[in-house]
Amino acid sequence: MDIWHLSNMELFLRIVLAVICGGIIGFEREWSHQSAGLRTHILVSLGSATIMLLSIYGFTGFVEEAHLNIDPARLAAQVISGIGFLGAGAIIRNGLTIRGLTTAASIWTVAAIGLSIGAGFYRLALGATLGVLIVLFALYKGEQLFFSKVRTHNLNIQTTGVGFPSPIIQTLQLHHIQVSGVHFKQMNKVQNETFFEWQIRVISKHQDPLIQAITKITSLNEVKMLCTEKGEPFIRSTREGFKPNHQVDAAVKPSVLE
DSSP, rough: OOTTOEEEEEHHHHHHHOOOOHHHHHHHHHHHSSSSOOHHHHHHHHHHHHHHHHHHHHHHTTTHHHHHHHHHHHHHHHHHHHHHHHHHHHHHHEEEEEEEEHHHHHHHHHHHHHHHHHTTOHHHHHHHHHHHHIIIIHHHHHHHSSTTTTEEEEEEEESSSSSHHHHHHHHHTTTOOOOEEEEEEEEEEEETTEEEEEEEEESSHHHHHHHHHHHHHTSSEEEEEEOOOOOOEEEETTTTEEEEEHHHHHHOOOOOOO
């Protein structure tokens, strides 16, 4: 058997298997409403397998050249480094929130699976595909089970005055809510008044203390608006100026804080 030549049937099998493995993982990402879904993962897997096939079998005509060294891994190595640019496009940062890291990792892993299939290492490719599905499905359920009591929320707060929002931080700490980060977003000037926008990341095991803290924060004079990461405001402006929303307890629902 000539290791430098591949039958059409074997070539077709590797291409189809790359599409299937990439599609299985991409389906899970599509189901989770991620930016890189079914088609992206299929194309990454298919493209990686194609490059691996080209790297191994695309230059067989030069094998017998006396002064030429054939390195089948040369093109494959470029896939590993180049796929990072595609993964970076799946990562989205909004203030203190970073999303898409798992999807970026799955893209990188799918590229490795495609390379394995292209090289004919089927057992490794199938095992890696199974491992990715276990991580994305089973471990996600485990995280929901063991870490559901500890939740992280991003509070977007608009304040007046200059300086760090110390009264807000103190109010949160008085209610035994951990503050894990404070991020200054921007400054706006409306007429003669300057507004500062902050994003504060908090960690709370229970919702009731967080609701009480939010209610207290909205009564502070320097606070003009407070929104969750989903953008639902707890204080609304009126013609007379910014006033606390007295229905804040009803507005803060568990679904808003999730």
